[in-house]
Structure formats: C-alpha cells, structure tokens
Amino acid sequence: MSKPDSNEATATISLVAKYGKQKIELNDLSPSTTIAQVKELIFEETNILPKRQKFIGLQVQPNLNTNPKSRQVTDDIQLSQLKPKYTFILMGTPEKDIFVDPNDTDTQFEVIDDFDLEFNAGTAEWIEHVAKGENLKRFTDSTAVHVMNEPREGKPLMVLDLDHTLLDFSRKSIEQASNAERAATDNGNNGNGSSTSIVRTTQETIDRMKRPYMDDFLARAYVNYDLVVWSQTSWRWLETKLIELNMLANPRYKFCFVLDKTSMFQITSALKSGERRKHSVKPLQIIWNKFPCWNAHNTVHLDDLSRNFALNPKNGLKVTGFYRKKKSGKRDIELLGLASYLERLAIEVNDFTRVKFKYWTDVLSGKKALIKEDDNDKKSANGN
Template identity: 40%
Template structure:
C-alpha cells in the first residue's frame, strides 16, 4: 500500500504524519486530532479537493494529495479549551471547592483505543527520550506495582501542607498497605500532577522516610502519553500511564509481572490487562469506613504468591477472586 507523508500546519508549527492512501478522510482527521488535540468536529483542513464533499468515508486517494504536501489546519485544541476551563476550576478550588480530575473515565465496554500500532510506535520514540531516576534499586525477582497517588492512596490538599493535619489526607491504612505489598513487589509511584507536587506529597506525607517500605522511583504527568480513544463512539484525546515506558527502561518487568492500581481506568488504555481500578478516595466521604487498601493488599499478596504470570488473572474481577480464596 502507498503511504503519503503529509505536513500539517497549525498554530505556526509543523506536524509530519504518515497516512495510507486507502485510509479515509475520517482517519486523516483523527490523525490530526492525535497530533494537535483539535477535535474532528472543530477542524478545518484546507484541501484542494474538488467534486464530492469530504465525507468521513472518502478515501485519501480521492483527495488528490501529494507526498509531502502541506495542509493548513484551523481549529481550537482541547488543550486550549481545557486551559480556560482549568482557570475557572482553579478559581473555584481557591474559593474552597475541591478540584477533581475524575470527571471523565472509561470502562472496558464503552472504550476502544484508536490505532494502537501507531501509538506503540510513538511510545517507542518517547521511551528513548525520557530518563528514570532510581531512588531505590529494584530487587531481584520482585514484580512491579505501579500506584497512583491522588484519590488512590490519598486526597491531597495544599492548604494542609505545613500543618498537623497530614494524616487526614491519607487513605485509611495507607502505610500499612505499602508495608504489606513491599514484601512482594517493587513499588513505583505515578502521579498525574507536576513533579513539584509529587515531591511535596511523597516527602510531607512520610512516604520516602518510612523504614518498612521503599519507593523504587516516581513519575509525574510529564511522562504520561497521549492517545486517541473512542468512548461510546466519540473520539477523545487524553493522557495515559503507558507502562511500556517503564518496561523499555527496566527490561526485567513486563505485562506478565506488572500490576497498575489507579482510580481512573482511562490511565490503563495502553495496558488494560495490567490495570486494577480502585474506588476513588475522598476524605469528605466517610473515610473511617474505607477499607479498600486492606482488601487490595490481600489480593496483591495472593497474586504474587499464586501467579507467575499476572495476565492469567482478570483484575476487573479482583473482588470476586479475593472472596473466592478467602472462603477456602
């Protein structure tokens, strides 16, 4: 199949993409979306196509495009829209309202990843550029446990920093959970926030100084990977925690010995078989009744002891698995 190299011109930047001539106009729009975050319905691509209108199913070969042709794109990106919304939400947060990030999520039944092969190629390129700063070396033979921070292990508030209210931010049994799982796993923290806040949370909440467990390394939002997926048939460009970035740097870990726990299933989009979605922790929602970490710890202990290949277990059914083994 012939492949065309197209140069998209948007906001003064050039985006070089490749597309097969057998692909469709819709595919071209999604490709532009994956590069710029301008949603297809907000795009204006300046084509010199004459004749029938550019419907979604029109083949690229029918558009009269040349190899290395430049196409001007107009449209407002989701990132620009989200920046404006964030300003508004931040103002609300500073007024005392909680700023949450779980207003958009997925489940296996309503989501599909677009062009996984292209995403994996881009991921390989990204992996070559990033560096991982090891705090505590991996231990031989230990599988990998990747943990989210906010709403998984804690509910952070910058207003509680430098106060005696640190414990109120922690999910119940958090330190106990980390102590238990550390016996079986090397622990990596991956937060969807900037490094400054990751560092504050880890240090101020005592996660780097506890003598009973150690964090191998921590990652922040800068190494999250952008993909395009369809939720209920609608495209959405969003960030994910692509475990392949870790596996590319630490070859002793793979999908067979890695599990990722997060309150947002969208972060599993590149590696759904490795994800376990927990309930989101909110310190204002009866925290004294929250025993989720104790139950997940029990599941992780069983997983590490009974299974050399984690892909043999469906983590979506972790509670049923735990109940079955606890009843024996």
C-alpha cells in the same frame, strides 16, 4: 555561606544534586563537610530551606554503623562517612512556591469523570494505538528515571497512582494547621500543653490525607513487589506530597523511582456512545523498555482512573477513588482487601495477564478463582 575550608592534604569531594532537569554541582568540599553544611550550600543555589530538603541516593558506609537498618544520612554525618557515590536526587520546594496562588493548585488538572470508554485489548482501536510506537519511543527516550532503590531480583512490579488511589492531598489544610501552631506559639501557649495538642492536630491533618491503612498496605506490598509511583501531577506537586506525607522516609517500604505527568501522552479512545475522546495514558511500556526485568506478565498497575490503563488494559486494577471529606472516607478499608489480594497474586500467579483484576473482590470473597480457567485449560484437563 562559604564552602567549608580545609587545610588538610586529603583529596576534596565533589557532589552532584539532580533537581528535576537541573544539576547542582558542589565542588572541592572537604571530607569533614557535614550534610547540614551541604544543605546550606544548596539553599544558596535553590532557595530551598534546609529543613525542606531531602537527599535520595546518599548512604552511610556500612562499617561505620553497626545497625544496617539505621544507616540514615543525618545532618551531622560527614562526607567522609558516605559510600563513594556522590550523585543524588534533591527533593524539596523553594519558599516562593510553598504558598501558591489558589488558582494554581494540584487539583486543577483533575477530571473526576472517568468517561465511559470502550477500550479493550484486541480491539482495532487498541491495536492501532499500540502499533503506533513513535510516542512510546519518544517518551521512553525523554523519560529520565532517577532510581532511588534498585529493583530486587525476582520481584514483580506494582505501579501506584497517588491522588485518590493512596491519598487525598491538600496543601491548604497543612498550611492552616501550621499557621494555627505558629499563632499558638506566639500567644505564649508553649508552656501549658496546648501547643502540643495543636502540633498533634497538624500531624493528624497530614495523616487524614492518607487513605486508611496506606502505610500498612505499602509495607505489605513491598514484601512481594518492587514499588513505583506514577502520578498525573507535575513534579513539584509530586515531591511535595511524598515529602509532606513522609512516604520517602518510611522504613517499612521503599520506592524504586517515581514518574510524573511528563511521561504521559494523549491518545483518542471511543466511548460506548460512539463519541471519541482524547485523554492521557500511563504507558507501562516506557518502564518495560528501561527495565527488562519487568513486562506485562509481572506488572500490576493500581489507579482510580481506568482510562490510564488504555494501552495496558490487562495490567490495570481499578481502585475506588478515595475522598477524605466524603462520609465513606473514614470507613474506607479497600487497601486492607487489596493487600491480601495482591499478596496472593504475587505468590500464586506467574503470569498476571491471565488474571481478571476487575473481579478482585469476588476472589477475596471466594466467589471466583484467582485465575479463570480458559477453554484451552479445560481441554487439556479433559485430555482433548
């Protein structure tokens, strides 16, 4: 497709799409160019079908839409209708990567065993790792954060793992449902309602990959927290999951940005048996270095693997792993309880490091207080 012609004297517009480490420049576009035409141009550059493309960062001018909650950048929107910020994040998967080799799946990296780590704040090993700041500095410098939604003033930070914390994803299951839908269409089932049932089954397949109440949990969390996703998968799989499960377009919550496994590095920890084991970590200091509004006192990190908390043990809240094929998967209500607990945390606590996150269920049941009174507090209360 050639770039839309314009005989107008109006100045042209240039767009820059950030796709991973690649920058795609579209220059000399007419203001009347539509988003649909932009998608065709990007398809020529990337082989990402227009229907698979998602643009993060473009916004419609508020004076062109009377409803501020519905300023969606749809295919018929012209570039002249956008806010004058023409750099955006492109998400999508090229066709050649949609049907991948079964040996190259997003589950290959996973090790369900969380080890038996003895890694607590204040131990010699913890201090040793924190003191070695070269990894933190190097990864802070190399981590490119593409902000999708700016941090909101005064909001604490919630860092969220994806796999087995919020979802249990399978591209193969989606492909099987999609193939069944196409087969039904080819067999002439469009007119008798059976294809509608299959389409619904495809959506149900996607919905079952979400942990029960996932969207409700994120919507409740977004009221009190800024949300960031940090996944232990590659960027390709991360964006596939976020797009397929419609997590970037949900009007009830937004993410500030997302990080993948390239911002993680390895450390060596000691198991309780004395054996030493190498493993990857998610060092929150990388985020704190880039966003001074967040720190150890206003950050909580949810993950099903506690080893990812190794450098920030006071900020980690371990979530029970979610596996949709297990019998307990359909009855899982953990996110409902977590939503209530985290609401209390945001409203009642100014310093998250004073909270023992491992007791969150006891706090909900009333067995324990949200903040455990330490010896200094007791002395102050007694006037000593």
